[in-house]
Amino acid sequence: MEQANPLRPDGESKGGVLAHLERLETQVSRSRKQSEELQSVQAQEGALGTKIHKLRHLRDELRAAVRHRRGSVKARIANVEPNRTVEVNEQEALEEKLENVKAVLQAYHFTGLSGKLTSRGVCVCINTAFEGNLLASYFVDLVIQKPFRIHHHSVPVFIPLEEIAAKYLQTNIQHFLFSLCEYLNAYSGRKYQADRLQSDFAALLTGPLQRNPLCNLLSFTYKLDPGGQSFPFCARLLYKDLTATLPTDVTVTCQGEEALSTSWEEQRASHETLFCTKPLHQVFASFARREKLDGSGLLIDCFHCTGNTSEK
Amino acid sequence: MDETVAEFIKRTILKIPMNELTTILKAWDFLSENQLQTVNFRQRKESVVQHLIRLCEEKRASLNDAALLDIVYTQFHQHQKVWDVFQMSKGPGEDVDLFDMKQFKNAFKKILQRALKNVTVSFRETEENAIWIRIAWGTQYTKPNQYKPTYVVYYSQTPYAFKSSSTLRRNTPLLGQALTIASKHHQIVKMDLRSRYLDSLKAIVFKQYNQTFETHNSTTPLQERSLGLDINMDSRIIHENKVEKERVQRITQETFGDYSQPQLEFAQYKLETKFKSDLNGSILAEREEPLRCLIKFSSPHLLEALKSLAPAGEWDPGPEQLYVPLYPRC
Numbered sequence: 001m002e003q004a005n006p007l008r009p010d011g012e013s014k015g016g017v018l019a020h021l022e023r024l025e026t027q028v029s030r031s032r033k034q035s036e037e038l039q040s041v042q043a044q045e046g047a048l049g050t051k052i053h054k055l056r057h058l059r060d061e062l063r064a065a066v067r068h069r070r071g072s073v074k075a076r077i078a079n080v081e082p083n084r085t086v087e088v089n090e091q092e093a094l095e096e097k098l099e100n101v102k103a104v105l106q107a108y109h110f111t112g113l114s115g116k117l118t119s120r121g122v123c124v125c126i127n128t129a130f131e132g133n134l135l136a137s138y139f140v141d142l143v144i145q146k147p148f149r150i151h152h153h154s155v156p157v158f159i160p161l162e163e164i165a166a167k168y169l170q171t172n173i174q175h176f177l178f179s180l181c182e183y184l185n186a187y188s189g190r191k192y193q194a195d196r197l198q199s200d201f202a203a204l205l206t207g208p209l210q211r212n213p214l215c216n217l218l219s220f221t222y223k224l225d226p227g228g229q230s231f232p233f234c235a236r237l238l239y240k241d242l243t244a245t246l247p248t249d250v251t252v253t254c255q256g257e258e259a260l261s262t263s264w265e266e267q268r269a270s271h272e273t274l275f276c277t278k279p280l281h282q283v284f285a286s287f288a289r290r291e292k293l294d295g296s297g298l299l300i301d302c303f304h305c306t307g308n309t310s311e312k
Numbered sequence: 313m314d315e316t317v318a319e320f321i322k323r324t325i326l327k328i329p330m331n332e333l334t335t336i337l338k339a340w341d342f343l344s345e346n347q348l349q350t351v352n353f354r355q356r357k358e359s360v361v362q363h364l365i366r367l368c369e370e371k372r373a374s375l376n377d378a379a380l381l382d383i384v385y386t387q388f389h390q391h392q393k394v395w396d397v398f399q400m401s402k403g404p405g406e407d408v409d410l411f412d413m414k415q416f417k418n419a420f421k422k423i424l425q426r427a428l429k430n431v432t433v434s435f436r437e438t439e440e441n442a443i444w445i446r447i448a449w450g451t452q453y454t455k456p457n458q459y460k461p462t463y464v465v466y467y468s469q470t471p472y473a474f475k476s477s478s479t480l481r482r483n484t485p486l487l488g489q490a491l492t493i494a495s496k497h498h499q500i501v502k503m504d505l506r507s508r509y510l511d512s513l514k515a516i517v518f519k520q521y522n523q524t525f526e527t528h529n530s531t532t533p534l535q536e537r538s539l540g541l542d543i544n545m546d547s548r549i550i551h552e553n554k555v556e557k558e559r560v561q562r563i564t565q566e567t568f569g570d571y572s573q574p575q576l577e578f579a580q581y582k583l584e585t586k587f588k589s590d591l592n593g594s595i596l597a598e599r600e601e602p603l604r605c606l607i608k609f610s611s612p613h614l615l616e617a618l619k620s621l622a623p624a625g626e627w628d629p630g631p632e633q634l635y636v637p638l639y640p641r642c
Binding site: 102105106108114116118123125139141150152153154157158210212213214216217219238240241242 | 408409411412467468470472518519521525526
């Protein structure tokens with residue numbers, strides 16, 4: 001508390017001294033503060049200074065490290081880096097393994113019977129073939145659950161799938177699959193023969209080839225010398241065994257009166273035997289070859305070859 | 313050319329929409345290319361029809377040719393008819409089916425002609441080993457009515473035939489008999505499947521509804537499927553029953569597959585079941601004998617409707633056996 005007037009007497013002179021003392025005190029404290037501030041500022045300066053030193057030092061170190069790294073990277077690029085090739089080799093090896101496995105799985109197709117596990121069972125793929133030619137593929141998706149059943153399939157509607165399943169599916173799945181394979185391969189083989197006859201030997205046929213879905217009844221008329229004067233032969237091939245590619249019954253007849261002559265009779269009988277023992281297109285190939293021999297004296301082997309080499 | 317034949321051809325051609333006319337005439341394969349080229353198809357329909365009739369007269373079209381045109385028209389407009397499915401069966405120990413087309417046609421015709429003197433039977437074969445048969449019915453005293461024929465599509469060397477449902481029901485037993493005997497079967501039974509879509513019936517009956525199969529060549533794994541939920545949905549929204557939804561989705565997909573369903577309009581099942589009741593002492597629940605019911609499903613597209621029921625939460629997809637009857641099994 002300061003007195004308003006420091007020059008009053010008695011109490012006033014005390015006030016004067018006290019006030020003076022107070023002023024001196026505040027001066028001292030002020031100067032002390034200032035010196036403290038100065039000290040702290042100096043301390044801060046010092047601290048900052050050391051920090052700057054440290055940071056500079058760190059910077060120099062880092063620069064040196066970067067220089068060192070660059071140098072060594074350059075050295076690495078110049079030489080062959082052992083770590084990286086190991087990685088590349090591993091990846092290549094894995095890719096190669098994957099390709100191999102994929103190839104093996106695809107190769108299973110050539111065994112004729114392959115499959116893939118599904119969430120409910122197995123999807124079996126039957127690849128049919130005849131005389132080394134890979135033909136159509138059929139799928140059967142089986143549910144492995146008692147009772148076994150067929151979920152869906154791509155087997156043609158005229159193959160007696162239900163009969164085969166009724167006989168074997170519940171008791172012996174292997175037998176079911178092998179039996180189905182037999183039927184499908186035989187069907188594919190018969191179909192192949194009929195298709196080849198229609199496409200390659202249309203010149204020898206005098207009328208359209210009559211066939212049915214299973215290709216187990218074929219009826220056609222043919223001539224050995226197309227455009228010639230001879231009478232055509234009528235052939236009727238029955239394949240009563242659905243697991244076979246050769247007919248069980250063959251009837252060859254000759255239209256016309258020359259049927260009575262022995263040479264025609266011999267020919268007719270030999271044709272019957274041929275159809276029973278050799279595949280249809282091969283029989284016609286031999287007819288065509290014979291014709292070429294008689295006609296031009298030139299042996300053309302190509303028909304025979306295309307019958308036997310594999311096509312894809 | 314007979315007047316009735318001319319009238320018949322005229323009425324058939326009038327039914328054909330202009331944009332299909334050339335396609336159908338080509339498929340009919342009766343008028344030659346040259347003849348067709350003389351026709352100006354841009355005229356009014358009546359003039360085109362008259363020109364075509366004149367060409368048919370020049371070529372002396374017979375009743376059989378006219379019937380073939382009718383078959384071709386029906387083949388292009390299959391969905392205008394409703395088709396029933398018939399299944400034939402052989403006796404035990406029957407010989408292998410050596411189907412002979414000529415024999416079948418002759419036998420079929422003979423049986424019908426012996427029973428009813430007046431009947432027109434025509435055949436047309438298609439590439440998928442299907443035989444389309446058209447029968448116009450008459451009686452002992454009246455000529456066949458060409459405007460109400462019955463069509464049968466028979467797949468040779470299979471037990472199945474499809475018949476267009478017609479109003480003349482009294483001829484159905486005779487037709488069944490003719491088909492059975494001519495195809496060397498013993499019995500014929502009508503299946504409980506009916507639809508306008510012949511392809512769908514075929515897909516169901518021949519089990520060709522899903523022609524995608526898992527192989528080692530397929531690169532897309534079948535398990536990868538989005539939940540079908542909205543992709544644009546906020547990621548902060550979590551479905552409480554996500555597991556349940558996934559289970560429903562998985563079962564639906566396993567049963568119905570990813571392909572488009574055959575278009576079935578009607579299916580009927582006999583069901584024997586016991587009544588389950590929460591209330592004790594309910595009369596129905598106490599029955600010893602099971603209840604016998606007949607369940608009929610009908611819809612413009614039955615299988616798609618059923619497929620969408622489970623994900624919509626309307627139907628708990630229980631054991632897979634529930635769906636099995638929908639696809640006649642082996």
